[in-house]
Structures are given as structure tokens and as C-alpha cells.
Amino acid sequence: MLIELRVENLGVIEHATLLLGPGMTALTGETGAGKTMVVDAIELLVGGRADPGVVRAGADEAMVEGRFELADGSEVVLGRVVPRSGRSRAYVDGRLAPASALAEWGEKLVDLHGQHAHQSLLGTATQRAALDRFAGVDLGPLSAARAEVARIDAALAALGGDERARARELDLLSYQVAELDRAELDDPHEEAALEVEEDALADAVAHQAAAVGAVAALSDDGGAADALATAIGALAGRAPFATLDERLRAVAAELTDVAGEVRAVGEGIEEDPARVEAVRQRRQLLRDLRRKYGETLADVLAFAVEARERLAELAGYEERAGALDAER
Structure with missing residues (x-):
């Protein structure tokens, strides 16, 4: 939860400090009073795009700081400085950080809703997660099923999905295995x-x-x-x-x-x-x-074993692929 916001030299705001309490806070004012700038300031705090055009006329840089209370009662302070020229700077608890770090914190702390703003509630994943939480759905079986499908897909990919690539590999392995068999190598x-x-x-x-x-x-x-x-x-x-x-x-x-x-x-x-x-x-x-x-010859012997196993896999591709598809 945002409990304090400080803004300097951002748009029409020269200096402003907001102390926010529990519940809903509503900001009202005439057009041009700076309401949108408050929202823009929060967006900057959560990794939004920093446009030098938002710096107040006559100032060298704009600065935004926000103090947030976490679920465990601890606090984190996020900061953003936007200079009139050059790249913006981001801070987490007073230490320099990349803007991506602010974005990561923002996903946990802030959800912006408004015209032309990102709305997480429109995301399919967010909607599904909310419904699952509301319905108390046990996602364990679904996660296990997805993991099994991923395993089967990986096994199919390992078999070689492209027919031409599989044929080339089959020819190469057949030649290599035949060469190694002719050598009758058994002593490293x-x-x-x-x-x-x-x-x-x-x-x-x-x-x-x-x-x-x-x-x-x-x-x-x-x-x-x-x-x-x-x-x-x-x-x-x-x-x-x-x-x-x-x-x-x-x-x-x-x-x-x-x-x-x-x-x-x-x-x-x-x-x-x-x-x-x-x-x-x-x-x-x-x-x-x-x-x-x-x-070494020991390495050659090991390669021969691997090559024979892979050749057997490719030779039995249709049967193995059919079995995996059936599992899927």
C-alpha cells in the first residue's frame, strides 16, 4: 500500500507531498491542477517510461519518491529521477537500481486503472487466477498435467520433429555406427x-x-x-x-x-x-x-554406445512418436 508520495518539478507540480491512510483516497481539482501528474508520478515509480518532457519548466530534473507498506508490515521506498537531458535514474531504498527493478516492485504493489493505462484485470492470466482463487480451485493436478505434457513434448522434440533433419541424422549415424562396427574396437x-x-x-x-x-x-x-x-x-x-x-x-x-x-x-x-x-x-x-x-579410445567406445542408442531411437521413430502422442 502506498502511504507517502513526494513529487518535485513534475509537470505543473513544483513540490507536493501526499500522506495516504487506509481505505480510499480521492483527489479532486480543476482541469490543469495536476491530478494526472500524480498518476504519472506513480507510474514512474513502477517503471513507466520516463519522458524528459515532463520536467517542470525552469527545472533541471523531476523527482518522485514513494513509500510503500508491504504485507508483512515492512516498508520499501522507490524513487525515480528524470533529468531534462540524459537517462533517468531509479532507486530502491536509496540505492541505485535498474528501471526493471521498479517494474518488478510495481507488479506487487500498484495496479493502475485508467484511460490509456495498463490494466492488469484485462489480462487473461489475471482473470483466470482471480477466478481460481475465488472458487478455491486446486491447481495441483493441472500443474502436474502441464508438466507431463511438457515432458512428452520435449521427448518428441528430442526424437526429431523435422523429417528431413531426422533423415540426415539417420544417414550420418548409420555411417558412423557401421564404421565403428567394422573397426571391432573393444579394448581402450x-x-x-x-x-x-x-x-x-x-x-x-x-x-x-x-x-x-x-x-x-x-x-x-x-x-x-x-x-x-x-x-x-x-x-x-x-x-x-x-x-x-x-x-x-x-x-x-x-x-x-x-x-x-x-x-x-x-x-x-x-x-x-x-x-x-x-x-x-x-x-x-x-x-x-x-x-x-x-x-581417447575410451571416449570412442562411449560415443559408439550413444550412437547405437540414438540410431535405434530414430529407426523406431514412428512407433515411439505414436506412443508419445497417445500419452499426450
């Missing part, structure tokens, strides 16, 4: 394993040569095994070196085992140009898939 760590395999296959000759050289250094005449045998023979039977003699014999046994394993690994490496090429092609395919469908 496949690239790492292929990298190790390619390294072994691509350098097979060098690996074999390295194994031969290592075995020769360990086992051939004059190699590490012979050197150890010489050391063991020199220390054998000498009490101060008994413990060291045992350790050298253990090293000799380990050296023999290592030499045998190196020889076995080297002999197991075979040159396979065809397999090298196959691995390289597979790695390139995986890189292409990542470039199109995800940062």
Missing part, C-alpha cells in the same frame, strides 16, 4: 599394446643382433663366464675368501641362466613385414577414429 588400451608390438616387429633384425652380441659377451671364449671361472679358480680353497667364493659361484650360475634366456628371446624374434604393416594400419585407423569420435 589397444593402442599402447600395438605400439609395443610395432616396436618389436619393426626392429627385429637389430633385436636379433643385440641378442647374439649379448650372448657372445656372456658365454663365448674370453667372455664374462670365462672371466668368472678364472676368478673362482683363483679363490678356490682359500679360507679368507670362502664367502666370496660362494657368491661368485652364485653369480656364475645366474649368468648362465641369463645368457640362456637372452638366446631364447633373440631366437624367438622373427621378421614379419606383413604383420608390421597390419599393425601400422591398425594404429592409423585408431588415430582416425579418435580424431572423429573422441580424445
Whole structure:
């Protein structure tokens, strides 16, 4: 409720203060006395258009302030300043605010009725709300029904309402799913394993040569095994070196085992140009898939699942759309 209104330099009003009490207040006066200016002042307070032409002749700006009492007994003070040039300024409780803030307060506090003025009672929504309040209508079921309709509409929109757009998406997804199916991708760590395999296959000759050289250094005449045998023979039977003699014999046994394993690994490496090429092609395919469908192979696998689900939705569009329409 408006309990105080102060107006300065607005139209014909140089200065006016109105203190309003409960009930109805009527303002009367001759034509040109400023009755309309009072209404215009209230309209400015609730976010109405600020026209510099309303500033009183000889003044630099017009000012309107209104003090309103809220339903909980608290108060709010709205203010509006309209300069002769430049933009108007709005205030809420003495603080600068946008005009939209005044409009929000105005919807709660003021309803203007008059010629050429906004009349909320003419609004369909306002009329319906008033009737519902008067009749005590429970709007819960209606709200729930509207929410369900909105959900169904959203589901229909997600299916793709435009036939051409749906056909384009269907073709694209069919191609993508077919490409992913041909790749037979099922291991998110496949690239790492292929990298190790390619390294072994691509350098097979060098690996074999390295194994031969290592075995020769360990086992051939004059190699590490012979050197150890010489050391063991020199220390054998000498009490101060008994413990060291045992350790050298253990090293000799380990050296023999290592030499045998190196020889076995080297002999197991075979040159396979065809397999090298196959691995390289597979790695390139995986890189292409990542470039199109995800940062990692795990992302690509996730995209494949989503694409298959969406493809199934589009393929069953008619059936699903019919079911949703029936629900609606």
C-alpha cells in the first residue's frame, strides 16, 4: 500500500507531498491542477517510461519518491529521477537500481486503472487466477498435467520433429555406427599394446643382433663366464675368501641362466613385414577414429554406445512418436 508520495518539478507540480491512510483516497481539482501528474508520478515509480518532457519548466530534473507498506508490515521506498537531458535514474531504498527493478516492485504493489493505462484485470492470466482463487480451485493436478505434457513434448522434440533433419541424422549415424562396427574396437588400451608390438616387429633384425652380441659377451671364449671361472679358480680353497667364493659361484650360475634366456628371446624374434604393416594400419585407423569420435579410445567406445542408442531411437521413430502422442 502506498502511504507517502513526494513529487518535485513534475509537470505543473513544483513540490507536493501526499500522506495516504487506509481505505480510499480521492483527489479532486480543476482541469490543469495536476491530478494526472500524480498518476504519472506513480507510474514512474513502477517503471513507466520516463519522458524528459515532463520536467517542470525552469527545472533541471523531476523527482518522485514513494513509500510503500508491504504485507508483512515492512516498508520499501522507490524513487525515480528524470533529468531534462540524459537517462533517468531509479532507486530502491536509496540505492541505485535498474528501471526493471521498479517494474518488478510495481507488479506487487500498484495496479493502475485508467484511460490509456495498463490494466492488469484485462489480462487473461489475471482473470483466470482471480477466478481460481475465488472458487478455491486446486491447481495441483493441472500443474502436474502441464508438466507431463511438457515432458512428452520435449521427448518428441528430442526424437526429431523435422523429417528431413531426422533423415540426415539417420544417414550420418548409420555411417558412423557401421564404421565403428567394422573397426571391432573393444579394448581402450589397444593402442599402447600395438605400439609395443610395432616396436618389436619393426626392429627385429637389430633385436636379433643385440641378442647374439649379448650372448657372445656372456658365454663365448674370453667372455664374462670365462672371466668368472678364472676368478673362482683363483679363490678356490682359500679360507679368507670362502664367502666370496660362494657368491661368485652364485653369480656364475645366474649368468648362465641369463645368457640362456637372452638366446631364447633373440631366437624367438622373427621378421614379419606383413604383420608390421597390419599393425601400422591398425594404429592409423585408431588415430582416425579418435580424431572423429573422441580424445581417447575410451571416449570412442562411449560415443559408439550413444550412437547405437540414438540410431535405434530414430529407426523406431514412428512407433515411439505414436506412443508419445497417445500419452499426450
